[in-house]
Amino acid sequence: MSRVNVAIAVAEEARLGIYEIAAACRAFGFQHLATLADIGVLTGSAELEMLPRIRRLPGVVAVEIEREFHGKRH
Amino acid sequence: MHTGRQLALLRSGLGSSAARMLRNAAGLRMALSSDFGRGFLRTPLAPGEGVLFERLGAALLCADPQQTQALAARAGAPVLMLEPERYVRAHSLQDVSADASGSMPLLDDTPSGTWGLEATRTLTSRYSGEGVRVAILDTGLDLGHPDFAERTIVAQSFVAGVPVDDVNGHGTFCAGVACGPRVPSQGPRYGVAPAADLCIAKVLNDDAGGIDGNVLAGIEWAVRSDCAVICLSLGSPVALGDSYPEVYEHVAARALAAGSMLIAPAGNESQRPDTIAPVEHPANCPSVVAIGALDRRLAVASFSNGGLNPDGGEIDLAAPGICIASAAPRPALYQTGSGTSMAAPFAAGIAALLAEADLFARGARLRDLLLKSFMALPDPPRDVGAGLVQAPQ
Numbered sequence: 420m421s422r423v424n425v426a427i428a429v430a431e432e433a434r435l436g437i438y439e440i441a442a443a444c445r446a447f448g449f450q451h452l453a454t455l456a457d458i459g460v461l462t463g464s465a466e467l468e469m470l471p472r473i474r475r476l477p478g479v480v481a482v483e484i485e486r487e488f489h490g491k492r493h
Numbered sequence: 494m495h496t497g498r499q500l501a502l503l504r505s506g507l508g509s510s511a512a513r514m515l516r517n518a519a520g521l522r523m524a525l526s527s528d529f530g531r532g533f534l535r536t537p538l539a540p541g542e543g544v545l546f547e548r549l550g551a552a553l554l555c556a557d558p559q560q561t562q563a564l565a566a567r568a569g570a571p572v573l574m575l576e577p578e579r580y581v582r583a584h585s586l587q588d589v590s591a592d593a594s595g596s597m598p599l600l601d602d603t604p605s606g607t608w609g610l611e612a613t614r615t616l617t618s619r620y621s622g623e624g625v626r627v628a629i630l631d632t633g634l635d636l637g638h639p640d641f642a643e644r645t646i647v648a649q650s651f652v653a654g655v656p657v658d659d660v661n662g663h664g665t666f667c668a669g670v671a672c673g674p675r676v677p678s679q680g681p682r683y684g685v686a687p688a689a690d691l692c693i694a695k696v697l698n699d700d701a702g703g704i705d706g707n708v709l710a711g712i713e714w715a716v717r718s719d720c721a722v723i724c725l726s727l728g729s730p731v732a733l734g735d736s737y738p739e740v741y742e743h744v745a746a747r748a749l750a751a752g753s754m755l756i757a758p759a760g761n762e763s764q765r766p767d768t769i770a771p772v773e774h775p776a777n778c779p780s781v782v783a784i785g786a787l788d789r790r791l792a793v794a795s796f797s798n799g800g801l802n803p804d805g806g807e808i809d810l811a812a813p814g815i816c817i818a819s820a821a822p823r824p825a826l827y828q829t830g831s832g833t834s835m836a837a838p839f840a841a842g843i844a845a846l847l848a849e850a851d852l853f854a855r856g857a858r859l860r861d862l863l864l865k866s867f868m869a870l871p872d873p874p875r876d877v878g879a880g881l882v883q884a885p886q
Contacts, residue, residue: 426705428743452706455713457751458744462706481739486774488708488727490632490663490701491758491834493786493796493814 424485425449425470427461433478434459440478447472498538499561500598501552501572502614504886512545514571515552519560523552573617573886592815593792600789602818606682608789609670609813613839615685615846618884622686622845624852627672628715628723628753629838630708631664633657633695635822638665639678641691648693649714651707657695662821666830667726668693669820670838672845680827683819685842685884686849692718697727705740712744716753721848721855723748724841725757726834728773735771737778737805745780752855754863755781756841758833759808760798769876771801772808779805782860785877786814786836793876797833800875810867811877812839840882850885 427449429440434456441451441461452463465473467484474482503511512523521543538544543554554575556564564572592599600608606616634641634648636658650657659665672691673684694711697703708725715723745755760773776783785808786794793799794814800807814836821828840863847862848854854862867880 424704424706426709426740428740431743431747453710455709457716458709458713458747460709460713460740460744462709481743483705483738483740485705486729486738488697488703488705488729490661490697491726491728491761491773491832491837492663492666492701492830493761493794493832493834 421467422464423467424464425462426483426485427473427479428481429459429461429478430480431459436478437461440476443476444473449473499554499556499575501554501564501575503552503571504573507571509545511552511571515543515545518570519556519563521554521556521560573614592788593790597790597792600791602681604681607818609817609839610682610685612791612813613685613843613882613884614886615843615884616682618846618886620846620849620885621675622672622689622842622849625686625689625722625845625848626692626718626720627686627689627841627845628692628694628718628720629664629668629671630694630696630711630715630723630725631667631727632661632697632699632701633659633664634668634693635659635665637823638820638826640669640674640820645690646693647691647718650695651710651714652695652698652703655695655698657693659822660699661701662828663697663701663726663834664693664695665822666819666828667724667834667838670817670835671724671842673820678826680818685839686845689842689845692720703727709744712748712755716748716751720753721859722841722844723753723755724838725755725775726837728758728760728776730760730762731771731774731777731802733771733801735802738774741775742778742780742805745775745778749780749856749860754844754856754860756837756844757781757783758837759783759785761796761832763796763798765793765795769799769801772798772806777802777806782840782863783807783809783878784833784837784840785811786833787811787877787881788815791870791881793872794831797876800878808874808876808878809864810840810879810882811870812836812882843882843884846884
């Protein structure tokens with residue numbers, strides 16, 4: 420079992436139902452941290468092996484594991 | 494030290510017709526650089542003569558004072574800026590090691606503005622970004638910096654437990670280039686859009702590192718705050734052949750639809766000429782404008798990543814990215830830096846000028862306008878995209 424932070428994008432036509440989609444994700448062990456309704460994204464964490472199932476949920480268009488960023492000063 | 498000749502920056506899009514316009518305006522006998530091949534610099538210019546660099550939108554002139562005055566005074570003339578040509582030394586007191594050698598003169602800061610503002614034609618722009626909101630998603634801002642004392646600033650931290658104040662300097666630098674004041678408390682002007690309203694989102698910690706959750710939350714906040722321009726001077730390396738991240742592409746497309754354009758740096762992982770790294774995430778999203786860095790000869794910077802991956806992994810535009818002066822947190826107040834992080838805020842500031850010039854230019858329309866605001870460069874599109882981003886006049 421490996422838990423990862425994820426970002427989940429919901430389909431444009433499903434954005435009004437983003438809270439229902441969040442509930443469906445929680446059924447697969449998604450720990451919901453934030454709902455970014457204006458850009459249609461849920462953030463939180465989930466078990467790595469559950470990500471394909473979350474991706475197949477109606478209204479979910481992308482699931483990505485969190486990346487690290489850095490300022491681009493040379 | 495000046496050579497006695499002049500370097501003219503011309504209105505964009507004139508091509509070879511600029512030669513005729515310079516002849517009509519000041520009686521200059523003009524030749525085209527394309528007619529000389531690589532030997533034109535060995536050809537001395539006689540008084541009253543000039544060479545037009547069609548692809549650069551620039552000309553080298555040997556004009557007398559009357560001709561210079563005619564070029565400066567004539568309404569609708571092709572010349573935007575006329576500067577004395579400078580001698581360049583290989584070992585000056587300034588650090589020129591990061592600038593490529595070449596035939597172009599080395600641009601430098603002047604009392605009126607940094608070299609980046611001159612190269613992007615910001616100093617002659619009639620626009621200031623007034624009425625336009627620009628979001629800087631970075632390490633925050635020194636909210637007590639004297640150069641930002643009179644500004645409308647909304648700030649929020651998305652880094653848990655860390656205030657928005659910038660102790661790293663990266664965010665203050667980027668905010669300074671995009672939206673620094675017209676008249677700083679010290680030194681030359683360094684900011685592109687001095688009247689824009691600033692929305693500062695701290696999404697990177699004080700070591701200039703961050704994670705998706707904070708960055709996405711910052712984008713959401715900026716979109717909700719009606720920011721026409723969102724500058725993310727941050728990135729995460731990708732491998733050759735990698736596709737763009739789907740979540741960010743959805744986010745960027747939605748931001749465009751909501752009237753907010755995302756701009757991001759190409760990344761600094763190249764070691765040219767030996768190694769060129771691909772454009773990073775999130776600049777590799779098709780809906781994000783990707784900015785490469787130029788040196789003071791307007792050649793691609795040695796560290797600037799290239800458009801190697803398809804489907805969004807291209808460079809869209811290039812901007813000044815070496816020896817850039819801007820703001821620093823107190824007590825230093827000012828700093829000089831290099832990187833594609835320093836280039837992206839030039840494009841962000843110019844986007845704010847374009848948004849002021851056309852009140853209906855938001856989202857995709859503003860992006861299209863920005864992508865058409867360039868001066869062609871000799872380096873290939875893989876490295877500089879369409880060319881050097883230019884301010885509206």
